[in-house]
Amino acid sequence: MIVLVTGAAGFIGSHLCDELLKKGYNVIGLDDFCTGNKDNITHLINNNLFKLVKHDIIQPISFQVDQIYNLACPASPDYYLFNPVKTIKASVIGTINVLEIAKQENARILQASTSEVYGDPEKHPQKEDYLGRVNTVGPRSCYDEGKRVAESLMINYHKQYKVDIRIARIFNTYGPRMATNDGRVISNFICQALKDESITIYGNGEQTRSFCYISDLITGIIKIMEQREIIGPINLGKPDEISVIELAHMILELTNSKSKIVFEERPEGDPMRRKPDISFAKERINWNPVVDLKEGLKRTIQYFENILPNKKE
Ligand code: UDP
Numbered sequence: 001m002i003v004l005v006t007g008a009a010g011f012i013g014s015h016l017c018d019e020l021l022k023k024g025y026n027v028i029g030l031d032d033f034c035t036g037n038k039d040n041i042t043h044l045i046n047n048n049l050f051k052l053v054k055h056d057i058i059q060p061i062s063f064q065v066d067q068i069y070n071l072a073c074p075a076s077p078d079y080y081l082f083n084p085v086k087t088i089k090a091s092v093i094g095t096i097n098v099l100e101i102a103k104q105e106n107a108r109i110l111q112a113s114t115s116e117v118y119g120d121p122e123k124h125p126q127k128e129d130y131l132g133r134v135n136t137v138g139p140r141s142c143y144d145e146g147k148r149v150a151e152s153l154m155i156n157y158h159k160q161y162k163v164d165i166r167i168a169r170i171f172n173t174y175g176p177r178m179a180t181n182d183g184r185v186i187s188n189f190i191c192q193a194l195k196d197e198s199i200t201i202y203g204n205g206e207q208t209r210s211f212c213y214i215s216d217l218i219t220g221i222i223k224i225m226e227q228r229e230i231i232g233p234i235n236l237g238k239p240d241e242i243s244v245i246e247l248a249h250m251i252l253e254l255t256n257s258k259s260k261i262v263f264e265e266r267p268e269g270d271p272m273r274r275k276p277d278i279s280f281a282k283e284r285i286n287w288n289p290v291v292d293l294k295e296g297l298k299r300t301i302q303y304f305e306n307i308l309p310n311k312k313e
Pocket of ligand 1: 076077172183184185186188189200201202203207209244266267270271
């Protein structure tokens with residue numbers, strides 16, 4: 001089995017490569033390192049089953065492969081807002097390029113989609129048949145609309161060319177190897193708490209998210225890929241909803257931090273509530289995330305404690 005993982009040096013991509021290598025697959029990890037981090041994959045460099053290719057998926061490329069996981073895209077709001085045009089190109093042109101490989105090679109392909117396809121949802125929790133509320137000209141559109149086009153490309157390559165596709169809609173995920181500087185709430189709060197710096201809550205902190213630990217997510221992604229005949233998107237996330245302010249207090253407690261909470265302006269287009277309905281994943285792939293938020297946060301805090309240079313003594 002030869003598997004191509006695009007975005008292999010990213011947070012999710014690197015954990016996915018680890019699991020696929022454990023299964024004994026040959027893995028080609030592709031990344032252009034625009035947001036990926038070589039530290040996430042240095043431990044794989046001497047693995048004979050792993051091959052790293054530095055390449056921007058916006059440029060066409062071909063490989064002989066059996067499966068493709070398409071994860072290449074800047075994925076945190078700070079990252080994608082920094083280069084919105086590259087972001088939308090990664091989802092649109094990048095997805096066309098990997099679909100062409102899948103078509104050529106008769107390979108199965110999984111698209112990493114996102115809960116952002118639901119936008120700022122009026123329906124709660126979000127089920128796969130909810131069509132979303134996305135602003136085509138809003139600040140997040142480069143990511144949201146890019147991923148929506150990627151889903152559309154997947155389904156249309158399936159209809160027209162019989163490409164064997166899978167779509168995973170990934171909700172907020174956290175764990176070791178999250179980038180320290182990508183602006184996400186869990187990495188921001190943990191880094192701030194470990195340095196006794198102010199915890200920055202955007203808005204009043206009543207907005208909610210539902211956080212899934214990385215190992216649970218990886219199990220789900222691989223299950224979707226390996227299940228026969230699932231066409232159509234599947235939500236992957238942990239439905240335990242928590243407000244941003246509750247999360248801040250939990251991280252303060254777990255880190256024993258002296259940080260103060262400060263309130264800053266809430267970014268435009270920031271969704272108010274988000275929680276996946278995962279009944280489809282439970283039923284079709286027998287997937288149920290098991291890592292409890294406190295336990296996952298402890299493991300993530302330990303990771304940041306090891307890598308932060310200026311943490312308090
Ligand atoms: N957030 C926050 N402080 C931070 C970073 C994020 O209050 O330092 C909030 C952000 O406004 C959002 C939530 O936390 O409501 C989750 O943000 P994140 O960027 O992690 O993910 P996304 O908005 O893409 O779900």
